[in-house]
Amino acid sequence: MKHRGILIVVSGFSGAGKGTLMKELLKTYDNYALSVSMTTRKPRPGEEEGKSYFFVDKDTFEETIAKDGLIEYASYCGNYYGTPREYVEACLDNGRDVILEIEIQGALKVKEKFPEALLLFIMPPSAEELKRRLEGRGTESEEVICQRIARAAEEAEGIENYDYIIINDKLDDCVKEMHSIISASRRNPKRNKELIADMRSELDALVKGE
Amino acid sequence: MKHRGILIVVSGFSGAGKGTLMKELLKTYDNYALSVSMTTRKPRPGEEEGKSYFFVDKDTFEETIAKDGLIEYASYCGNYYGTPREYVEACLDNGRDVILEIEIQGALKVKEKFPEALLLFIMPPSAEELKRRLEGRGTESEEVICQRIARAAEEAEGIENYDYIIINDKLDDCVKEMHSIISASRRNPKRNKELIADMRSELDALVKGE
Numbered sequence: 001m002k003h004r005g006i007l008i009v010v011s012g013f014s015g016a017g018k019g020t021l022m023k024e025l026l027k028t029y030d031n032y033a034l035s036v037s038m039t040t041r042k043p044r045p046g047e048e049e050g051k052s053y054f055f056v057d058k059d060t061f062e063e064t065i066a067k068d069g070l071i072e073y074a075s076y077c078g079n080y081y082g083t084p085r086e087y088v089e090a091c092l093d094n095g096r097d098v099i100l101e102i103e104i105q106g107a108l109k110v111k112e113k114f115p116e117a118l119l120l121f122i123m124p125p126s127a128e129e130l131k132r133r134l135e136g137r138g139t140e141s142e143e144v145i146c147q148r149i150a151r152a153a154e155e156a157e158g159i160e161n162y163d164y165i166i167i168n169d170k171l172d173d174c175v176k177e178m179h180s181i182i183s184a185s186r187r188n189p190k191r192n193k194e195l196i197a198d199m200r201s202e203l204d205a206l207v208k209g210e
Numbered sequence: 211m212k213h214r215g216i217l218i219v220v221s222g223f224s225g226a227g228k229g230t231l232m233k234e235l236l237k238t239y240d241n242y243a244l245s246v247s248m249t250t251r252k253p254r255p256g257e258e259e260g261k262s263y264f265f266v267d268k269d270t271f272e273e274t275i276a277k278d279g280l281i282e283y284a285s286y287c288g289n290y291y292g293t294p295r296e297y298v299e300a301c302l303d304n305g306r307d308v309i310l311e312i313e314i315q316g317a318l319k320v321k322e323k324f325p326e327a328l329l330l331f332i333m334p335p336s337a338e339e340l341k342r343r344l345e346g347r348g349t350e351s352e353e354v355i356c357q358r359i360a361r362a363a364e365e366a367e368g369i370e371n372y373d374y375i376i377i378n379d380k381l382d383d384c385v386k387e388m389h390s391i392i393s394a395s396r397r398n399p400k401r402n403k404e405l406i407a408d409m410r411s412e413l414d415a416l417v418k419g420e
Contacts, residue, residue: 121399123409126408127409127413127415128412146417149416149417150417152413153410153417156410159406160399160400160406162399163398163399164394164397164399165397165398165405167397184374184387184390184394187374187391188373188374189370189374189375190370196366196369198336199333199366202338203362207359207360
């Protein structure tokens, strides 16, 4: 029997190392698929269609909304961003675990539509370490770093909505722990309705002496 | 900083192999402590005071109830059975993970008092296998086996109240999986209130430029 995959929502502070973590997770284990978002934003240099994003125009995006083709979407700085439903559903049906990397508002919308989704929040080991990592990139102005920290403080308000916190201290350990947490969640009764129903009817049959 | 241990409630069908599983878990990992129940039932041959049970008289048991010294208790076939609070709390404070092996009604009572408790339900891979294991003991009459299966059918009604299902197929794998599920649960936001509070205040301090 093929089990349906798990829908995994990953959020976390900018600078928590989500990108590297996802890359390692997908490289190390073969049960994961990364969802690709749809956006009306213009591609940046180096971004690839269908890999970084699905780049579409506003009409196409709104048509997709109209036919309920997105699991969640939001508008940000004048552009739409959303998660196309078709790819996610196809992966889940094939037993693959699909990762959506989205921020907290999107995560909560997904949880509403998919109560069995697993919500993971990635954190650095400390706020100081977060600041160090943001500064270490060397690509951002002090103002941008400050904005990101302010944004992190806002996102931190929603951590209780997540199922698990993942502390990204040492990358290798973190990848293993994340995989182990996802594997454990397969044993949640919500994800084993069929197994439970089978056990019940088998037991009932035995009681009746069938 | 020493983390408080996790209170783990283990239930499951008679014949699911809970006893062997607990024994292996405690032998393999050193973070667990097994709670010892208090009872007014008379000791059976081979049972040891303080190991199998704390054997007390009715008055002592009722005094313990009166001073809220039990996490949960129930009366069964004219005898009291309960979980003494003191030992459990002391272990948890010392960072040890305490396992209570109790049936579903007790498990639900514990969850009410300790919402952060982790409820695990042990199942055999199938009802047929359960029957085979009960028969395999060779010590029980057909009637007793039948009663146990009927009891299992009743208990199966409550599986959704548990956090995780543990399928006891191969013992070694099952012990590892159980340990891994318990470890994962350490990352639940409910069990990391301090960490989250610290991160929030550190972030706020950074935003204010302190």
